[in-house]
Amino acid sequence: MAVTLADVAARARVSAATVSRVLSGNYPVAESTRTRVLRAVDELEYVVNGPASALAAATSDLVGVLVNDIADPFFGIMAGAVQAEMGAPTGEPGRGAEKLAVICNTGGSPERELNYLTLLQRQRAAAVVLTGGAVEHPDHAAAVATKASRLAASGTRVVLCGRPPIADATTLTFDNRGGARRLTEHLLTLGHRRIGYVAGPAERTTTRHRLEGHRAALGAAEVNSFDADLERLTVHGLYDRASGYDATLELLRRDRGLTAIVAANDTIALGVCAALRDQGLRIPEDVSVAGFDDLPFSADAVPALTTMRLPLHEAGARAGRLALGREPQPPGGVAMVRAELMARASTAPPRG
Incomplete structure (x- = not known):
């Protein structure tokens, strides 16, 4: 039997109207309530608006880019490079339609990262790019892997940029x-x-x-x-x-x-x-x-x-191309991004 909005509301202990507000994203909802609703959605594998089979086969023009802190140049550079790849230059064949890149700022919160992944799945995102290091906790790692599998199963490309590899995702890992x-x-x-x-x-x-x-x-x-x-x-x-x-x-x-x-x-x-x-x-x-x-x-x-x-701009641009299927997958789905020593004036031999 298909899971209904009422089932999600009962699991989250809120009204059906509150569930609808959370899923639409158009109304203010307390963060604790939002987290509870998204957890219920995830646990019940609820699919928004009708037949799951029809929605699973379709993706939107949305690409989600998850960053820890958009104010940090490390993440800003990569996010900007990914976003730049979302356009379709006029007259360039084979590039496909333009996509809307949405930057999701997690603030380093594992819970917020999972919430964004759930929301992007509900929006049937064309692709999701996760940037930066991952949280080292078995429960969180398992939860991210599960969400990546569900996203991939629904037709969403999942690309990691600067994170360790996981199943069902293409990875650009930093050395x-x-x-x-x-x-x-x-x-x-x-x-x-x-x-x-x-x-x-x-x-x-x-x-x-x-x-x-x-x-x-x-x-x-x-x-x-x-x-x-x-x-x-x-x-x-x-x-x-x-x-x-x-x-x-x-x-x-x-x-x-x-x-x-x-x-x-x-x-x-x-x-x-x-x-x-x-x-x-x-x-x-x-x-x-x-x-x-x-x-x-x-x-x-x-x-x-x-x-x-680290060539952050180049890595972000490549992640964007991989997310849109504009570049072949690396062997085994994983590519290493090398680091280069820049020896400058802040280091010198110690005084004798």
Whole structure:
């Protein structure tokens, strides 16, 4: 028997009118109520407006692009590149019709990410592009995988950009481990041995992979070989400037003799540089600083920031083409996006 609007309302403990408002998206609804309704929709596999078979075979002109924080240049660059691919240039054959790209800002919330995926399924989106690192929690990973399968089954292309691969999705995965390892090897080659690390949120795949690459380089060079040393010289925080500032003060409290600090991204690195300057330390004469991503401001920082460059615009554009079927799938559905070392003025050999 087909699931009805009334069934969803009963499961969510709301009125049928409230369910309709949530699904239409045209009326204000409390976030807790919206979450409860979307969970009921998902659990019951409710399909909006009539025969499920007819809707499952059709997709709209909508493409959803999920980002953690649209104000973060990392996500803004990728989202902009995906959106640019949605147009159909006049006179170019084989490009297909234009699509409407909708940017879904999750704020890093796993619940909001799942809610957006449910809404995009109900809107029969032509494609969904998920950007940035994934939350490392078994329940959330299983929920995302399930939603990806349902989207794919209904004709929606699912593309991951900067996330680990999952079934039923095409993936452009970033070489975060390899890039972080090469970045730390650069500092080791310069002669640094007392290196601090400012990591991102512990629950994110990007955080773990970049930290693993950093520690792999240290291990190969037999630097900070004890777990206690690795933990002492690592501070976790958000991917923002304030976290970089605060983490640097904590690292200096733990070891005033640090000669280099690696930041998990360029925005964190700005905070690291600000904290060092406020402590009367020069960059790179006293402490070298390195970041990751090569965001637009990195080359113009003072001094210019050494970092690992990820081709974010190119990756986003490719994700957009894959989402629209305008580019062949990579072998096995997974392609690695390599990082390139940009050695600049913020790193130098430590003072003797």
